[in-house]
Each structure stands twice: as structure tokens, then as C-alpha cells.
Amino acid sequence: MGATYSSIYQGREAVCATKHRKEQIIGPRMAHLGLRMRVPLDLDTDALETFLGEVPRLGSPHEVVVRKARLGMVSTGLPLGLGNEGSFGADPAVPFVAGDHEILAFVDDELGIQVTEELFSSGTNFACQVVAGIDDCRDFLRHARFPSHGLIFRPNAGSPPWPLLAKGIASWTEFVDAVGRCAQASSDGLAHVETDMRAHVNPMRQRVIGILTERLARRLAARCPSCGAPGWGLVGVVRGLPCEVCGGATGWVREEIHGCPRSQFKETIPRSDGIRVANAAPCPWCNHQAVGRPDGHWLLSPGGGAGGICCRAGGPWNQELDEDMDVPVTQRS
Ligand SMILES: [Zn+2]
Numbered sequence: 001m002g003a004t005y006s007s008i009y010q011g012r013e014a015v016c017a018t019k020h021r022k023e024q025i026i027g028p029r030m031a032h033l034g035l036r037m038r039v040p041l042d043l044d045t046d047a048l049e050t051f052l053g054e055v056p057r058l059g060s061p062h063e064v065v066v067r068k069a070r071l072g073m074v075s076t077g078l079p080l081g082l083g084n085e086g087s088f089g090a091d092p093a094v095p096f097v098a099g100d101h102e103i104l105a106f107v108d109d110e111l112g113i114q115v116t117e118e119l120f121s122s123g124t125n126f127a128c129q130v131v132a133g134i135d136d137c138r139d140f141l142r143h144a145r146f147p148s149h150g151l152i153f154r155p156n157a158g159s160p161p162w163p164l165l166a167k168g169i170a171s172w173t174e175f176v177d178a179v180g181r182c183a184q185a186s187s188d189g190l191a192h193v194e195t196d197m198r199a200h201v202n203p204m205r206q207r208v209i210g211i212l213t214e215r216l217a218r219r220l221a222a223r224c225p226s227c228g229a230p231g232w233g234l235v236g237v238v239r240g241l242p243c244e245v246c247g248g249a250t251g252w253v254r255e256e257i258h259g260c261p262r263s264q265f266k267e268t269i270p271r272s273d274g275i276r277v278a279n280a281a282p283c284p285w286c287n288h289q290a291v292g293r294p295d296g297h298w299l300l301s302p303g304g305g306a307g308g309i310c311c312r313a314g315g316p317w318n319q320e321l322d323e324d325m326d327v328p329v330t331q332r333s
């Protein structure tokens, strides 16, 4: 579970805003910073939850996760808080592959910082299916890892709010009962079944939250070289990694921008994974005999790639691309 870190949070207590026993995943990993978790008893994070589609979520996932941490801080009076939020769906990079996008926020109101880490993982059972009975869905159940992972049932046809909704189904007896009741209540005689993504009934999700927590703990142990505040880490990237063949700037990341959540001090460093050139296969300069440019000029690359001379002189295409990541990974309150 990783090393113990030197930390300004040694002996401190933070609230873990959860109703789904996430403190059991987050707590042992934050203990490496000397930080103890407290779970508020009267927390209403359901007001922020989107699972089950019962409550619409207001704001971006980053805003929701910080708001969740703050709910816990208000409830306990602690100046330190953690909040987590997961969203599930198609992987933006690989369509048709389900993904789990987790965000974990740490808020420190004494220092006035918010540190957010996020992780996208294809290690999820996220799926749904319409069924009449068990024989319809044996493949689905294998994929969903039932019964070690929970399921949610509802009538397939009808209008919300669902009068019949069975959550956290994790036994064959409950399964048969839920399918029967939901199918009977549905005008088409079918039940809609989906994976229950709440952390306490989804060990695959627990694993992703665990990895993300380790990442956040490492980040909170990293100090700003300028002001010494915790939370030093990746806040953006510079694209334009040179192609291994032609040297042209590609869309791959060339450098990392690391920053401080408190002083906003930043440093740009080469990729930390040591990769210094991009594969030529997807290089836009090597792989086009003649490509029309938006400015009406033509890009020429003779000889099918290797050794090709890219016509890249001047123009916006030869610019160094310097852009922040799509999603801010660190914010300041
Ligand atoms: Zn700083």
C-alpha cells in the first residue's frame, strides 16, 4: 500500500464525506501521511449523488467533489476534508469500452488549498441489460461479477420516480425476487438490470479509488519548491513531442507543467516517463503524401514516411502547442 510519507498532516484529522464506506479504502492510504479519517454521521451526500439517476447533478464533477468534501467539513467542523465522485460510461479514447472516471479532492481551509487527483480506468464492470429472467443474462452476470458485485433492478418500462427499485442486490435469492417484481411492474414484462456502482458494493471500483488515493497521498507529500505547501504536482502539459523520424511536432505530450495549489508557482519539466520521441506511425507529417492545410497550402511528405521531408516552415502548424489539460487537476479556492 505504499510508503509512509513525511507530511504536514501528521496527527491531523480529516473528514471523509461518504455514506458508502469509502473511509475503509481512503483511510489506510491517507494514514501514510499521518492523517486520520472521520466519517460524519448525518451526511447527506445523496443530494449530490447521480447514481440511479434519482438526483440530477449540478455543476462539473470537480465542483461536485469539492462540494462533497465541504459538506463533510461543515458537518464536523473540521478544516480538512476529502470527497470522491465517480462517473461511468464509454472511454473517450476507446469507444465501446466502459470506463470508470474517479475524482478525489482534498480541501485544506487552513492553507486555502484544494488538491484534486483523477483517474480514468477501464477496470470496471459498468454495464446494463434488459432481462426477463436469469437465462437471458448469464454473460451479463459474468461481466458484472455478480454476486461479488451488487446489481440494481427497476421495471424496464414506466416513468420515474421508480416505485420499484432494488439496489445492492448481491445474492441469487434477491436476484430472482427483484427480476420477478420489476418485470411484473413493467408494462413490457421486462426488468432493467445494471451494475451497482456504489463503492461499498463494487470491489472493482474500490480498487480504482484505492489507486487514486495513493496518488493523492503522494501528491500531498510533495511540497512546493517555492513556498513549501503540500500538493505539488502535475497541473498541465505542453504538447509537441517530436516524431522519431522527421522530428516534427506531434500531438503527444512533450513536457509536464508542475504547479503549487497555494502560491501558483510553476515549473515545466520533460516527461517524467522518460519518453523523448513519438512513434512515427501516427505522425501527421510522415504519413500523408499530400494533405490540404486549412490555410490553402499543401503539406508534402515524399517516400511514404521514413526520411520524408516535411514542409513545415512557418505557419501556425509549426507552432509549439502549449495548452493546459482538458480538465484542471489542481485548483485553488
Ligand atoms: Zn507554492
Ligand SMILES: [Zn+2]
Pocket (backbone or CB within 6 Å): 243, 244, 245, 246, 247, 248, 280, 283, 284, 285, 286, 287
Ligand atoms: Zn514524422
